[in-house]
Amino acid sequence: MLCTYNGERFLKAQINSLLQQTWRNIEIVISDDCSVDGTKQILEQYQNDPRFRITYQSENIGAIQNFEFAANQAKGGYLAFCDQDDIWLPEKMEKLYNAIGNSWLVYSDSILIDEEGQSLQKNLSQLRKMGDVTDTRGFIFSNVVWGHAMLVKKELITHALPIPTGVPHDIWFAVKAVALTGIRYLNEPLTLYRQHSKTVTTTIAQKATTRPHEKRYKDFEEKLYWIGLLKNNETAHKNFYHQLYALFSQKAKGIFVWPLFFFLVKNQSLIFQFTNKTYLSRLIEIRKLSRGEKK
Secondary structure, three states, rough: EEEOOOOOOOHHHHHHHHHHHHOOOOOOOEEEOOOOOOOHHHHHHOOOOOEEEEEEEEOOOOOHHHHHHHHHOOOOEEEEEOOOOEOOOOOOHHHHHHHHHOEEEEEEEEEOOOOOOOEEEEEEEHHHOOOEEEEHHHHHHOOOHHHEEEEHHHHHHHHHHHHHHOOOOHHHHHHHHHHHHEEEEEEEEEEEEHHHHHHOOOOOOOOOOOHHHHHHHHHHHHHHHHHHHHHHHOOHHHHHHHHHHHHHHHHHHOOOOHHHHHHHHOOOOHHOOOOOOOOOHHHHHHHOOOOOOOO
16 A cells, blocks of 8 residues: 655655565555656556556645545555555565464564665664564654554554544554554564655654754643543553653643653653663653653
């Protein structure tokens, strides 16, 4: 499943990698969100190929709605999401299908490449602690599952749609899958994950800079909104999320929230389960997370 928008530069390489999959029983669902570059002309080259189902939106509906539309068009029992600028390795679909087991989601490692397709000599597994996941709490402030690297069973679509406003689809699908069945990890890079100036998700950490006051408060509101979604959608750790939401809300008073600090320290191994932070780095991060924010 592929959602496109002004992706002419890298699109053909991605589509060719889909056609080279060793898994032959494949349906390629593409929804274009009113591209104004040469994307439509590229897609028209595949219009008569029976493996493709291509839709051109009549107006720009945004990434989330376009993704939901495309997901609902898929007829198969399994869905794999791809970005318009990555490259799949030939055995990706076959290997993920063989690894998913009883879970509703499986994901794999990826090789980072630059704009020209050259390896950055890093895998995602060098930046995050990857593995099977059975606890949603690692997703509170971090992520380990990217959409381009996952395969999901169609059943998950029913439980995950609609996607909440402002939430990336991959993180939402991962959280829902963890809560329902747990998710599996295949320790093998199966995607070339392109990093460039227009990449939606920042993967390689950028050098820290001082954020304006307004930006800090907006970040606080977004985190609180996300914690609220987890609180309302996750039953296995209901008390944990209720406590965290109540404590995190106190940051709006503009003062350091010591109860939040101690709560995060106590649960640091769960909250930072996807990161490679040292104990000292965790404490520094927790101190920042406990700092008050005022409008």
